[in-house]
Amino acid sequence: MSLQDLTPADLQSILKFSVDLARKAGEVILQGSEAIRSLSSQSGVGEKKNSVDLVTEYDVKVEELVGREIKATYPDFGFVGEESYSAGVRPTLTDAPTFCVDPIDGTTNFVHGFPFVCISIGLIYKRRPVLGVVYNPFIDHLYTGIKGQGSYLTRGGSLAQPQRLPLTSSAKPLPSLNGALVAVEWGSDRSEAAIATKSSSFARLAGNPEQNVVGGRMVHSLRSMGSAALNFSFVAQGALDIYWEIGCWAWDVCAGIVIAEEAGGLVTGSRDAFLASCKDGTFGDVTEDILTGRKYVVVRSIADTPNESCKEAQKRIINELYDTIQEVEPN
């Protein structure tokens, strides 16, 4: 396999490897969940930045397993993982293929036994996400995607037939945010400034402008499921219309970006990155700056109309979102 030119067939074989690895990691995640359930205290749970930024020995165990297997099979590939990054291993991105892994995305859910937890294995090549595997072992949902080759959901074991994403037979319209199901997350920055700004953004998204919520969009509802990778996958599936978050990291989103894009979704970054991309014609290109920028918006595929293409509609929805919310700086 030449590092200079990964072919579609190379990506297929990396996908197969990543799916097998994700399923193996899924078994460890389920064992870990059993073990945590049987603990009488929170003794297996550690804190990173503060008491809501959690890590368990299983995050580390799963990352070690994944890192080991990647090294044995793809010794020349780079590796960025949440836990090794936290421990100080911070490689700079190059053009070489680089795995970007969150061993347990949804650690808070994992600790509480809330079954929205996954392993997220992404591959970055020439500084763009090109392959993604997101596997939730609790409900056995496997999302996969390869740049240019579509994305799929496989439910019910490795012998089940993968279903092409989005699951909707054709893209639905989205006339405004008002009709949208929107995912947002609280994140781990609980300072007064961050919480006040985020909650007022959430209030404007949800609030009724006809009942005194100034700037209110009255979206259908807000969801906070606690896993960035699964949020991207739900947008790909068509179950969520839009997901907006500030504060997550490349390993939370890398795999999900490919899965969402391959289902016709559009991914962008901060308001500034979005506006700049509209000006310079790169709207929809997830550059290294967007991938590592810690501010993300993803919108599902939207039906073309005679007056508006899917991409124009996605741009309109993102504009509407950025007119409604206020950004905070990730810490």
Ligand code: IPD
């Ligand atoms: C977190 C989850 C959460 C998101 C945070 C992420 P982790 O990842 O994806 O939904 O709100 O920004 O850091 O810590 O569970 O791997």
